[in-house]
Each structure stands twice: as structure tokens, then as C-alpha cells.
Amino acid sequence: MVDSPAQVFTAHLMAQFAAWGRPVWLAPGARSQALAIASAQLAEAGELDLYIRLDERSLGFSALGAAVYGGPQVIITTSGTAVANLHPAVLEAHHSGLPLILLTADRPVELRGKGSNQTTNQVGIFADAVTCIDVDAPMPDEDLAQKAKRLVEESVIQAWSGKVVQLNLQFREPLSANAPNAAEILQTLDIPATDETVSVSEVTAVSIDLSIPTVIVAGANSSAFEEEIAGLGVPVFAEPTSGVRHLESSVLGYRFVLDSNQELVGKIKQVVVYGKPTLSRSVIGLLRRSDVQVIVRASQMGEFAIGTNVTQVDVPVTGSGPDWVSQWQKVAVGLTPDASGELDRRAIVETIWNSGKEIVLGASQLIREADFFAPGNRVSAWANRGLSGIDGTIATATGIAIQTGKPVRALLGDLTFFHDASSLVIDPADGDLDLQVIVVNDNGGKIFSKLEVAQTVSSEIFTRVFATPQTGSIEGLARAYGWEYLLVSDVATLQAALQRTERLVIEIRLS
Numbered sequence: 001m002v003d004s005p006a007q008v009f010t011a012h013l014m015a016q017f018a019a020w021g022r023p024v025w026l027a028p029g030a031r032s033q034a035l036a037i038a039s040a041q042l043a044e045a046g047e048l049d050l051y052i053r054l055d056e057r058s059l060g061f062s063a064l065g066a067a068v069y070g071g072p073q074v075i076i077t078t079s080g081t082a083v084a085n086l087h088p089a090v091l092e093a094h095h096s097g098l099p100l101i102l103l104t105a106d107r108p109v110e111l112r113g114k115g116s117n118q119t120t121n122q123v124g125i126f127a128d129a130v131t132c133i134d135v136d137a138p139m140p141d142e143d144l145a146q147k148a149k150r151l152v153e154e155s156v157i158q159a160w161s162g163k164v165v166q167l168n169l170q171f172r173e174p175l176s177a178n179a180p181n182a183a184e185i186l187q188t189l190d191i192p193a194t195d196e197t198v199s200v201s202e203v204t205a206v207s208i209d210l211s212i213p214t215v216i217v218a219g220a221n222s223s224a225f226e227e228e229i230a231g232l233g234v235p236v237f238a239e240p241t242s243g244v245r246h247l248e249s250s251v252l253g254y255r256f257v258l259d260s261n262q263e264l265v266g267k268i269k270q271v272v273v274y275g276k277p278t279l280s281r282s283v284i285g286l287l288r289r290s291d292v293q294v295i296v297r298a299s300q301m302g303e304f305a306i307g308t309n310v311t312q313v314d315v316p317v318t319g320s321g322p323d324w325v326s327q328w329q330k331v332a333v334g335l336t337p338d339a340s341g342e343l344d345r346r347a348i349v350e351t352i353w354n355s356g357k358e359i360v361l362g363a364s365q366l367i368r369e370a371d372f373f374a375p376g377n378r379v380s381a382w383a384n385r386g387l388s389g390i391d392g393t394i395a396t397a398t399g400i401a402i403q404t405g406k407p408v409r410a411l412l413g414d415l416t417f418f419h420d421a422s423s424l425v426i427d428p429a430d431g432d433l434d435l436q437v438i439v440v441n442d443n444g445g446k447i448f449s450k451l452e453v454a455q456t457v458s459s460e461i462f463t464r465v466f467a468t469p470q471t472g473s474i475e476g477l478a479r480a481y482g483w484e485y486l487l488v489s490d491v492a493t494l495q496a497a498l499q500r501t502e503r504l505v506i507e508i509r510l511s
């Protein structure tokens with residue numbers, strides 16, 4: 001039998017990841033073969049959750065989706081462009097504070113920079129979006145068990161703090177062997193006490209003066225601060241993926257007030273920001289006002305320093321002051337228009353919110369519609385707001401469905417659907433997912449019609465270079481990939497469709 005240090009090392013490495021309970025996402029390749037074999041051995045033994053994708057771009061976003069509620073996810077790729085295909089998901093994870101551990105297989109150092117096949121500079125390829133460790137090719141005389149243990153510990157602990165870690169793993173031939181078996185190695189390992197490393201810091205609080213008229217802006221990913229936000233008792237402007245829209249102090253129609261009641265808006269003199277607000281110019285305009293003090297509560301989504309008078313705090317914010325929540329809510333209700341009764345964007349958002357399922361929102365027009373109209377029931381809604389890309393939305397929703405085991409409803413525009421169509425690929429090993437992709441087909445990027453440029457260029461130019469309507473068939477794509485498909489045009493049919501439990505693409509055509 002061939003003796004392969006690569007196999008010995010990866011058997012220990014993947015056994016360690018299994019001991020930490022970390023799921024593994026893998027795309028096929030030759031240079032990464034030892035990692036693949038070790039992962040498969042552990043999966044066969046029922047010791048590791050292993051998911052396979054062909055396209056590394058899609059792989060990255062599915063792992064990212066799983067990381068949203070499931071903690072650090074391990075991603076395995078071969079060398080070359082396979083690594084580069086992870087870049088969009090890596091950047092999104094970096095800006096959202098989501099934990100990924102990349103195992104990128106590479107040629108050994110002596111074969112780099114010489115034109116060897118499938119070899120590029122993978123060290124630094126993701127710049128400062130990752131912590132990168134370039135790991136020398138395993139040698140026969142090394143303590144490979146110890147090396148694997150140390151690397152896994154370090155990467156899992158860093159990842160739990162919301163970082164993306166890249167272990168760039170050099171491998172020399174022979175690239176794999178039949179032994180050792182990673183599942184057998186796992187039996188000999190101590191299982192770490194917990195897979196979540198909680199950093200215990202001295203939590204103190206900062207008290208702020210709430211006699212100054214104050215509101216809260218809750219952007220994406222504010223739910224970790226739910227109690228703190230509720231405790232302040234001031235009006236909350238909660239974006240649809242904030243996770244705090246259901247609070248008693250939430251002002252659901254806040255966008256209408258910001259847009260059309262300058263008297264009330266002018267009274268605001270202090271704003272506390274949670275999460276990352278990205279959806280409206282009116283919120284950014286408020287934060288930039290020179291007469292408004294902005295207190296930004298540090299979040300997993302990194303620095304948010306937009307505003308004129310900004311103070312960052314990384315401890316809980318407390319305070320008490322006069323109640324003006326009901327005043328805001330009353331004005332907001334008065335300004336919110338009546339529903340049309342048609343299946344328009346508002347009704348689509350409301351119907352999906354009321355279905356009580358996990359929601360994933362694509363970037364673009366629909367998430368903004370949800371900012372105006374999403375009801376105040378407690379739902380968990382996710383969107384990739386780290387960089388607000390339209391890419392990888394179907395893959396992200398799939399990762400969330402796999403990790404949570406819950407029904408997931410992804411709501412996105414037609415361009416966002418076509419952009420990520422390859423993520424419709426089904427791996428039967430994923431099992432039956434209660435996953436629906438609801439495509440609002442308005443024939444291209446409707447959001448661009450809100451740009452000033454839409455009024456200044458000819459409609460031909462606008463359509464050709466901005467709206468870019470696609471000619472493909474949504475039904476054809478869905479069926480080609482093995483999904484059920486339904487065209488829906490009224491609220492009752494949508495309500496019924498949302499209760500179905502198989503993989504389903506729902507198309508709604510709007511002008």
C-alpha cells in the first residue's frame with residue numbers, strides 16, 4: 001500500500017473537524033483528494049455532515065447560508081480557479097461576520113511560480129477578508145496528528161469569533177492512500193467540551209441621555225441586541241432583516257414618516273444604530289444630519305461609521321426618557337396606504353411574512369418593499385447585506401434550509417434568479433428540502449428605474465444596459481434542474497402554494 005503523508009495529515013485534520021462538530025462542504029478535485037477521502041470516510045461512519053457541490057461559487061454561498069444559524073462551516077476546494085470561485089461568498093461572509101473555514105488545496109511551494117498546471121498564488125488571494133495560513137506539505141517525519149490538532153483548534157476558535165479562515169494546504173504526491181481511515185482516528189480523539197468558544201468579557205454598560213429625542217435604527221442582523229433595543233423604549237426603525245421588527249416599540253411604517261413628515265423627523269436629535277442599515281437613503285440622510293448625534297453599537301457586521309457625529313460603543317446602551325413611540329406609530333399608520341387587494345409586491349411580502357416560514361430575501365426591489373410593508377410578526381428573515389450582491393441567493397437559501405431543517409421561502413427578482421440559476425442543482429444526498437424560490441418576474445432590474453439615469457437616457461439604452469431583461473424561461477430552468485414549478489397570479493393561490501413542502505419555484509409576473 002502507498003504511504004501518503006497527505007492522507008495521514010488530512011485524516012487527522014478532518015477527524016478533528018468532525019470532533020468539533022463542523023459540517024463540511026466540498027467540491028471535487030484532484031489536489032484535494034486526500035481531504036475528500038477523509039471527509040467521505042467520516043460521513044460514511046455517520047460522524048460528519050458532508051455536502052457536495054460542483055460549482056465552488058455556489059458551494060461557498062450554501063456554506064455561508066448554513067453558517068448563518070449553524071456556526072463555522074468547512075469548505076474544501078482544489079487549487080486554481082476553484083479557489084477564486086469562493087471569492088464572492090468569502091467577501092459576503094467577511095462583511096457579515098459569518099464564520100467560514102476554507103481548506104484550499106495547493107501545490108507544494110517548490111512548484112509555485114513555475115507555470116505548473118492549475119497553480120496560482122492562493123496565499124493572499126482573498127486579501128484582508130481572511131486570516132490565511134499557508135500550511136507546508138506534510139512530511140513523513142512530522143507529528144501530523146499534533147499539527148492537525150493545532151490548526152483545527154486555531155481555525156475553529158477564530159471562526160467562532162466571526163472570521164473567515166483560510167488554511168492553504170500544500171500537498172505533495174502521493175496525494176492520497178487508502179489508509180489511515182479518518183473515522184478510526186476520530187475514535188481515538190478527545191471530543192472538545194463545546195464547539196462554541198464564548199469569550200467572556202467584562203460587560204459594562206453606557207448610559208445615554210434619552211431626554212434628547214432619540215430613535216433606533218435597526219439594520220440587518222440586530223437580533224442579538226433584541227433585549228437591549230426593547231429596553232430603551234424609543235421608536236425603532238427596523239429593517240426587514242433586523243430581527244426586531246416585532247418589538248412593541250417598532251414603527252412599521254417608518255419609511256413613510258421619514259419620507260413625508262419632516263416636522264416629526266426634524267425633532268430627532270439622537271440615533272442609536274444596531275446592525276448594518278443598507279436599505280434607504282432616508283435613513284442615511286438622517287444619520288448624516290449635522291444636528292443629530294449617532295451612537296453606533298458595534299456589531300458582527302464590522303464598522304459602520306456613516307454619519308456626521310458618530311460615536312462607536314461596544315458595550316450595552318441603556319437609558320430612559322419620555323415615551324414618544326405611540327406618537328410615531330400613529331403618524332406611521334396614518335401615512336401607510338391601503339392595500340390594493342391585488343398580488344402586487346406589497347401583498348407578496350405580506351403573504352410570505354404571514355406564512356411563518358424562514359425567509360431569505362434577494363437584494364433589490366423586494367427587500368425595500370419589505371422595509372415599507374413587512375408586518376410585525378416574529379419571523380426570521382435573512383439577506384446577504386454584507387455586500388448586498390444579487391449573487392448566491394438561491395445557494396444561501398439552500399444552506400439555511402439544510403442547516404435549520406425548516407421550511408425556507410426565498411423571495412427574489414428575476415435577474416437575481418437567473419444570476420444564481422446553477423444553484424438549483426439538486427444533490428439527492430441533501431434529502432427532501434422544504435425549499436421554495438419565489439421569483440417576482442418584472443422583466444429585468446426594476447430597481448434601476450428608480451435611478452435618476454432612468455429619466456435621462458432613452459428607454460432603449462435603459463433597457464439594454466440597466467434593466468437587462470433575460471430571455472430564458474424560469475419554468476424551463478426550474479424543471480431542467482428537477483424542481484416543481486407554479487405560475488401564481490393571486491393572493492389565495494400564493495398562500496396555498498407556500499404551504500406545499502417540496503422544492504418548488506413559484507413565478508409571479510408583474511409589470
Ligand SMILES: Cc1ncc(C[n+]2csc(CCOP(=O)(O)OP(=O)(O)O)c2C)c(N)n1
Pocket residue numbers: 362363364365366388389390391412413414415416417442444445446447448
Ligand atoms: C453580484 C451583483 N451584481 C450586480 C449588482 C447590481 N444590481 C443591484 S440590483 C440589480 C438588479 C436586480 O434585478 P432583479 O433581481 O430582477 O430585481 P428587481 O430590481 O426587479 O426587484 C443589480 C444587477 C449586485 N448588487 N450584485
